[in-house]
Amino acid sequence: MKLxxxxxxxxxxxxxxxxxxxxxxxxxxxxxxxKYRTPLDSVLVYTQSGNxxxxxxxxxxxxxxxxxxxxxxxxxxxxxHKYPVDxxxxxxxxEVQIYLPKYYVQTPKGYLPTVTVxxxxxxxxxxxxxxxxxxxxxxxxxxxxLGESFGVGDNGGVAVDFDQxxxxxxxxxxxRQKVYQKFALDVEQEKYIDHRFTKKLVETIxxxxxxxxxxxxxxxxxxxxxxIMMNDAQLSEYIKKSSSTYFQKKSSDKYxxxxxxxxxxxxHQQD
Numbered sequence: 001m002k003l004x005x006x007x008x009x010x011x012x013x014x015x016x017x018x019x020x021x022x023x024x025x026x027x028x029x030x031x032x033x034x035k036y037r038t039p040l041d042s043v044l045v046y047t048q049s050g051n052x053x054x055x056x057x058x059x060x061x062x063x064x065x066x067x068x069x070x071x072x073x074x075x076x077x078x079x080x081h082k083y084p085v086d087x088x089x090x091x092x093x094x095e096v097q098i099y100l101p102k103y104y105v106q107t108p109k110g111y112l113p114t115v116t117v118x119x120x121x122x123x124x125x126x127x128x129x130x131x132x133x134x135x136x137x138x139x140x141x142x143x144x145x146l147g148e149s150f151g152v153g154d155n156g157g158v159a160v161d162f163d164q165x166x167x168x169x170x171x172x173x174x175x176r177q178k179v180y181q182k183f184a185l186d187v188e189q190e191k192y193i194d195h196r197f198t199k200k201l202v203e204t205i206x207x208x209x210x211x212x213x214x215x216x217x218x219x220x221x222x223x224x225x226x227x228i229m230m231n232d233a234q235l236s237e238y239i240k241k242s243s244s245t246y247f248q249k250k251s252s253d254k255y256x257x258x259x260x261x262x263x264x265x266x267x268h269q270q271d
Contacts, residue, residue: 027071027085028062029094031055040098044074048082073098189224196235197222205236206243216243 039059
């Protein structure tokens, strides 16, 4: 009986650790492709014992694993190092990030691609606008261009630009080109005014916001020819004076509208 007890204890000491060794549990979590937690789809998940799983479109995975096992992840030719199970603190939420080069990055279903936002630059916009409409900006009246239509050729003879001569008689085309050129110049000048006479600048100098600011900016918007003669300090002074004058006049107009006139005064004022 004593021998039987010793044998039972020995067997139990061998079998129970073995059962614990081969008992499986589930590890689950998510795989992301960047610090913004963008899900990474179709990542293969391996265990040392041979189990395989794969992430879905949300980056989620789950896999069965043994107690003394290890787990690692692979996306294309990118392989993580192996994680022993006993080092994983939370098997129910084991998150992994696989950083990828730009050409690797994928956009999961239901997610928008990454957009890089860059602030607008007036000078870059103006240059691009000039390049896009170079033909219109560089347009010359046929009479002006005609003088450039004649020159000396390589062989010493006279070279003639027949396109310029033909354009001399294209009256409808020439008229449209002049209209287009004026429109393009007007657009460019308005963009210059918008670049310098801004809401932020008006708010900083005057303390006006919302409707009051917009009313002032519409009524006292400087002309292009006026603005190009001002430096920043002069523009600030212009805003101070014009806003003060504008609202004084507006207050005065309201006061005059509230004055009650006698029928005789009203008739005399109309006459």
